[in-house]
Amino acid sequence: MRTRYLASTAxxxxxxxxxxxxxxxxxxxxxxAYPAELSADPDAQARFSTFVAFDMDGNGQTLLIALYTNxxxxxxxxxxxxxQVLSHPDTRSLKGFxxxxxxxxxxxxxxxxxxxxxxxxHGANIPDTWxxxxxxxxxxxISPTQRVHALDITVLSQIAPVDLDGTGKLAILAFPGVRRxxxxxxVANGDGMVYALANGMYAPTPMRFTFAQSFVRHTASPNxxxxxxxxxxxxxxxxxxxxAAPGGLTVDSARVILNGATIAAPSSFKPQTRTLAIxxxxxxxxxxxxxxxxxxxxxxxxxVAGPTNQ
Amino acid sequence: xxxxxxxxAAGAQQLxxxxxxxxxxxxxxxxxxxxxxxxxxxxTVTLQGGQFIHYEDENFFGTMYVSSSAAGCQxxxxxxxxxxxxxxxxxVTFSKEQSAMTVQTYNLLGPPGMWDGPNPGMGLTFRDRSGxxxxxxxxxxPSHLMNPDPFPxxxxxxxxxxxxxxxxxxxxxxxxPDKLTYTPTDWQWGITSLAVLQNPIDVTGExxxxxxxxxxxxVTPDQTIYAQVPLGLELRLGLxxxxxxISAKYELxxxxxxxxxxxxxxxxxxxxxxNRDKHEGQxxxxxxxxxxxxxxxTPDDTNIKPFTFTLGVFDPGNLGNTDVQYDPLFVAWxxxxxxxxxxxxxxxxxEGPFDPFSYRYEPLNATTGDRFIQTRLSTAPYASYLLLxxxxxxxxxxxxxxxxxxxxxxxxxxxxxxxxxVLPRATGPTPTxxxxxxxxxxxxxxxxQIFEAxxxxxxxxxxxxxxxxxWWDNQHLAMLEFTAQxxxxxxxxxxxxxxxxxxxxxWQTTDGKQNPSLLFDTPANTxxxxxxxxxxxxxxxxxxxxxxxxxxxxxxxxxxxxxxASQIIDTFNWYNHGxxxxxxxxxxxxxxxxxxxxxxxxxxxxxx
Numbered sequence: 001m002r003t004r005y006l007a008s009t010a011x012x013x014x015x016x017x018x019x020x021x022x023x024x025x026x027x028x029x030x031x032x033a034y035p036a037e038l039s040a041d042p043d044a045q046a047r048f049s050t051f052v053a054f055d056m057d058g059n060g061q062t063l064l065i066a067l068y069t070n071x072x073x074x075x076x077x078x079x080x081x082x083x084q085v086l087s088h089p090d091t092r093s094l095k096g097f098x099x100x101x102x103x104x105x106x107x108x109x110x111x112x113x114x115x116x117x118x119x120x121x122h123g124a125n126i127p128d129t130w131x132x133x134x135x136x137x138x139x140x141x142i143s144p145t146q147r148v149h150a151l152d153i154t155v156l157s158q159i160a161p162v163d164l165d166g167t168g169k170l171a172i173l174a175f176p177g178v179r180r181x182x183x184x185x186x187v188a189n190g191d192g193m194v195y196a197l198a199n200g201m202y203a204p205t206p207m208r209f210t211f212a213q214s215f216v217r218h219t220a221s222p223n224x225x226x227x228x229x230x231x232x233x234x235x236x237x238x239x240x241x242x243x244a245a246p247g248g249l250t251v252d253s254a255r256v257i258l259n260g261a262t263i264a265a266p267s268s269f270k271p272q273t274r275t276l277a278i279x280x281x282x283x284x285x286x287x288x289x290x291x292x293x294x295x296x297x298x299x300x301x302x303x304v305a306g307p308t309n310q
Numbered sequence: 311x312x313x314x315x316x317x318x319a320a321g322a323q324q325l326x327x328x329x330x331x332x333x334x335x336x337x338x339x340x341x342x343x344x345x346x347x348x349x350x351x352x353x354t355v356t357l358q359g360g361q362f363i364h365y366e367d368e369n370f371f372g373t374m375y376v377s378s379s380a381a382g383c384q385x386x387x388x389x390x391x392x393x394x395x396x397x398x399x400x401x402v403t404f405s406k407e408q409s410a411m412t413v414q415t416y417n418l419l420g421p422p423g424m425w426d427g428p429n430p431g432m433g434l435t436f437r438d439r440s441g442x443x444x445x446x447x448x449x450x451x452p453s454h455l456m457n458p459d460p461f462p463x464x465x466x467x468x469x470x471x472x473x474x475x476x477x478x479x480x481x482x483x484x485x486x487p488d489k490l491t492y493t494p495t496d497w498q499w500g501i502t503s504l505a506v507l508q509n510p511i512d513v514t515g516e517x518x519x520x521x522x523x524x525x526x527x528x529v530t531p532d533q534t535i536y537a538q539v540p541l542g543l544e545l546r547l548g549l550x551x552x553x554x555x556i557s558a559k560y561e562l563x564x565x566x567x568x569x570x571x572x573x574x575x576x577x578x579x580x581x582x583x584x585n586r587d588k589h590e591g592q593x594x595x596x597x598x599x600x601x602x603x604x605x606x607x608t609p610d611d612t613n614i615k616p617f618t619f620t621l622g623v624f625d626p627g628n629l630g631n632t633d634v635q636y637d638p639l640f641v642a643w644x645x646x647x648x649x650x651x652x653x654x655x656x657x658x659x660x661e662g663p664f665d666p667f668s669y670r671y672e673p674l675n676a677t678t679g680d681r682f683i684q685t686r687l688s689t690a691p692y693a694s695y696l697l698l699x700x701x702x703x704x705x706x707x708x709x710x711x712x713x714x715x716x717x718x719x720x721x722x723x724x725x726x727x728x729x730x731x732v733l734p735r736a737t738g739p740t741p742t743x744x745x746x747x748x749x750x751x752x753x754x755x756x757x758x759q760i761f762e763a764x765x766x767x768x769x770x771x772x773x774x775x776x777x778x779x780x781w782w783d784n785q786h787l788a789m790l791e792f793t794a795q796x797x798x799x800x801x802x803x804x805x806x807x808x809x810x811x812x813x814x815x816x817w818q819t820t821d822g823k824q825n826p827s828l829l830f831d832t833p834a835n836t837x838x839x840x841x842x843x844x845x846x847x848x849x850x851x852x853x854x855x856x857x858x859x860x861x862x863x864x865x866x867x868x869x870x871x872x873x874x875a876s877q878i879i880d881t882f883n884w885y886n887h888g889x890x891x892x893x894x895x896x897x898x899x900x901x902x903x904x905x906x907x908x909x910x911x912x913x914x915x916x917x918x
Binding site: 041043045046071072073093095096097098099100118119120121122123124125126127128146148149150151153154155156157158159160161162173174175176177178179180181182183186188189192193212213214215216218219220225244245299301 | 573661662663670672675676677678679769772773774775776777778780782783784801805806807808810811814815816845846849851852853855856857858876879880883884885886887888889890892893894895897898
């Protein structure tokens, strides 16, 4: 079973394993390990931390993966329950007001990677995202950055890990973020990109997408979920990936209707069919209807790639 | 130091020392080859009969032009001296006529001079362009005496014509064993300094936005020069003489600022000086705070006295030609924090169209949105600005709720921005805007209701915002079953500042208020320290300090415009979040926008 925890989930989990009286709580251990470079900043206005606890080495020893900010700069540490900082990578451009942690086994090796989302506290509240791997007892940045003037800037904002090829190694759907149009409305800011693991690092692939969304079967009676999205008119490919969450439940079948045309019917979902690639015709404004059949929680991804990005 | 002011029709002129070349040579080896030096005003002076050497003793250290009889510079014979004493002769020839000069000489060897007997002497003959003698001077020449008075031309009190060349003739003393104890077999002497009248000094200024260069003529060190630049723009100053900029040290004195925010960039600077440690002919400054600052310009030529400037930075007025109604806000906060106003305006424009009343409720975000507020319902100051909840938590005592009980929002307060959101109504199929009646206890509105009715427009559940979290499943919808705190879980104003961010940056107005609606960018709010620009510029301040290691906030040492721009662009890129496509060029684009908003300052003068 793939490991995937949000920080808040981990905190709830930890309440069940509070240490005995006299010992420091995990939260105290994390607080005590607040990075010196963040506390030394004379302009620091905030002191934020969140963490997840996980046996990263598979040896029965829970480690605390802690994200810190001072309201502007951020730091990531792995701390053992003795309070020893085992790893604190120097990611100079890690920045943000507050953040969230998620651990997901992205490379299917049984050791989860750490997804760091950092928010600015203004604007559209979309995070910067960084991904670290735990290798040889150290955190290693494996997500792409780009040098701009003096900063190495992450090129990831909001992301979604997806098993596109059924290998268990997850690609990253990198959403493009939003911008405000001349009327002040927030609109998609270009195509999304897909990153894949190559030599232990996430690297861009040629694939772009104009729309990508997961659809999950809810507990209520199946009803079509309708989405609208803008696109450049023309030929495109609509990919259906069976399984919304990494390692999660797959649907038994689905009916997908695009602009009034059924492009995937229940009969399209044969056993063992993981992905479908369907040529479609896009218009400027597209109407996508998705109805799922299967157990509650089962889901699919639908990814639409434009004519030049298939 | 030699600096003599001479009145002239063009203004005060100065005798300036001719720069002698550095040399490692310590003895004279060639008396025949002339040496040509260029003068600051573009003319030349040619010296012949000696050689530049490095010399040092207890009286002198440096370069002098030396003539030495022992080195073969001497001549004897009746053509030179009737007594056939050894003679050395040096000629100094100017390319242009000179009306005034001084020359300082130094006797390296030889006897002390005596006025009542034979002694080594020097005669100077000033000649016209044709070589005809005009005036002459002579003097007994004391040994190793650095400063007998320099030879002046004209002699004080006299009116002498311009000359073109000088002949220096020296001779040893007549042999007189009864009075002298040395054997005058040879001697050497040197010219240690030569000062000639130079043209007046002008100061030039140029605002680096394409404006024309301005010149203030014939400035003198005894007057303080006022030069000014609009806030945010760059000014290049230079001292110029005869078409050539004078290399100098430009040194700012710390300024005392008023009406700035705490914290602010550059707390002791009204202007930034680029490449401040380098002596240059011209120096560029950028105005960063309103006010004045003293600048001392010390020319490398020590014969020119330092000049004193007062640099003024003034309100730039309109920033470009569009959306100028917001410019006073950018000027106010640009000045308070040390950011050029037009660059602030460019940043805001990069974020989208200008909207001082921009408002966006954030139901989902757990760090600054309503899911965070729900964890702070009893925490100050959030508790003071709550809407009454369905669970009975009281309405905040400080909540500004001017429309309470009305059927529609008619005035802006802390609650009214929620009118941008709609709710489904039992009275009709079309959702309608929230009204003042949609509050607890009778009309509680949950975050879930708002989410479900407005997600189609607000796109809260769009993967660009939330990734692969499905907020439409029942489990997640159930997490939104709480009374929506639309005042405190929202972003405000031109810079779309989240209220939570403002509070954690310890924002409050000058009268101690923390009402969310005071984050709208109105002039009234700005006047009391409100508006999103107060927080946004505070964020920029922190981003500026965090993005690069050197302390460029209190010790701003930029090499040039590009270095400054790079720092600001890094600041913007640090400030920006969550836009994958724009992350890498956000700062550059904001900078590019700012150039559209450069103040035009149509009537301003650098030297008013």
